[in-house]
Amino acid sequence: MPLVTSTEMFKKAYNGGYAIGAFNVNNMEIVQGITEAAQELNAPVILQVSKGARAYANHTYLVKLVEAAVIETGLPIVLHLDHGDSFETCKSCIDGGFTSVMIDASSKPFAENIEITKKVVEYAHDHGVVVEAELGALAGVEDEVNVSAEDSHYTRPEEVEEFVTKTGCDSLAIAIGTSHGAYKFTAAQCTRNEKGELVPPPLRFDILDEVVRRLPGFPIVLHGSSSVPQEYVKMVNQYGGKMPDAVGIPEEQLRQAARGAVCKINIDSDLRLAMTGTIRKFFAEHPEKFDPREYLKPARANIKELVKHKIVNVLGCDGKA
Numbered sequence: 274m275p276l277v278t279s280t281e282m283f284k285k286a287y288n289g290g291y292a293i294g295a296f297n298v299n300n301m302e303i304v305q306g307i308t309e310a311a312q313e314l315n316a317p318v319i320l321q322v323s324k325g326a327r328a329y330a331n332h333t334y335l336v337k338l339v340e341a342a343v344i345e346t347g348l349p350i351v352l353h354l355d356h357g358d359s360f361e362t363c364k365s366c367i368d369g370g371f372t373s374v375m376i377d378a379s380s381k382p383f384a385e386n387i388e389i390t391k392k393v394v395e396y397a398h399d400h401g402v403v404v405e406a407e408l409g410a411l412a413g414v415e416d417e418v419n420v421s422a423e424d425s426h427y428t429r430p431e432e433v434e435e436f437v438t439k440t441g442c443d444s445l446a447i448a449i450g451t452s453h454g455a456y457k458f459t460a461a462q463c464t465r466n467e468k469g470e471l472v473p474p475p476l477r478f479d480i481l482d483e484v485v486r487r488l489p490g491f492p493i494v495l496h497g498s499s500s501v502p503q504e505y506v507k508m509v510n511q512y513g514g515k516m517p518d519a520v521g522i523p524e525e526q527l528r529q530a531a532r533g534a535v536c537k538i539n540i541d542s543d544l545r546l547a548m549t550g551t552i553r554k555f556f557a558e559h560p561e562k563f564d565p566r567e568y569l570k571p572a573r574a575n576i577k578e579l580v581k582h583k584i585v586n587v588l589g590c591d592g593k594a
């Protein structure tokens with residue numbers, strides 16, 4: 274099976290009450306960890322590449338790694354541009370073998386967001402590629418866009434019909450309280466549970482419900498959906514790292530979103546944490562070792578375990594490939 278678009282995946286996910294995981298890839302071990310997990314659980318998967326990933330690993334290397342995963346796993350895999358910042362970046366990925374692109378003009382005024390998204394959609398659709406767009410800004414660091422907590426705003430449901438109709442986009446990322454990175458909330462925004470762990474404010478399901486009422490059947494995307502597993506935060510901190518008060522989105526809330534209209538859930542930070550925690554531990558326990566294969570192997574294995582956990586417990590897409 275060649276690379277696919279997300280059209281059929283989203284239709285089945287919407288009707289089946291589950292979501293597809295969209296995992297960021299930057300090197301071979303990450304691609305392998307994710308896709309081996311998906312293969313074992315027969316799950317459809319989206320591999321996404323950011324502008325930063327293309328700058329780090331090179332477009333061709335990433336495309337070829339993902340194509341290798343398609344051959345090795347036989348799974349339906351979407352190759353998606355994450356947070357495309359311009360028509361030119363999107364065009365370069367469309368021309369270069371991606372099956373899906375995101376144009377993120379969410380920081381621009383509404384009319385300008387429509388204009389640039391529409392231009393990307395026209396080019397993409399002419400080339401058999403699908404487009405994710407975004408309305409509302411997430412707090413935290415996005416590619417090239419720094420959205421401060423004060424500036425961040427939830428998606429305004431009253432804008433979504435006009436936006437989708439005028440742009441022709443295939444899916445829509447919305448802001449309902451998720452954000453990028455490992456520090457999604459300040460301690461001041463959270464409460465604490467009996468174990469003393471930070472508990473973030475709940476996602477705004479009321480906004481999601483209103484979006485769905487206005488766009489019945491339309492696939493919704495959640496960015497910034499890492500849960501920041503405390504197991505790995507502790508591992509990082511125990512072995513020389515410093516990540517105080519890192520906190521993410523509780524998995525039950527993501528599962529709830531996946532049961533409804535949310536068809537794509539973006540996860541990157543959790544993979545980074547699993548990889549970094551594992552390698553830090555390895556280095557601390559084996560200071561004499563210096564063969565990269567020896568520390569990348571357990572890192573890859575833990576990415577695989579993490580992705581399997583997400584597929585079963587958060588996304589619910591096991592057996593759906």
Ligand SMILES: O=C(CO)COP(=O)(O)O
Nearest residue numbers: 454496497498499541542
């Ligand atoms: O949204 C993301 C990529 O687009 C990743 O979000 P996290 O930082 O929560 O993993």
Ligand SMILES: O=C[C@H](O)COP(=O)(O)O
Nearest residue numbers: 297323325326416453541
């Ligand atoms: O949304 C951001 C993703 O986590 C990608 O991050 P990056 O731009 O550092 O590759």
Ligand SMILES: [Zn+2]
Nearest residue numbers: 377379407415
């Ligand atoms: Zn954005």
Ligand SMILES: [Zn+2]
Nearest residue numbers: 453496497539
């Ligand atoms: Zn994102």
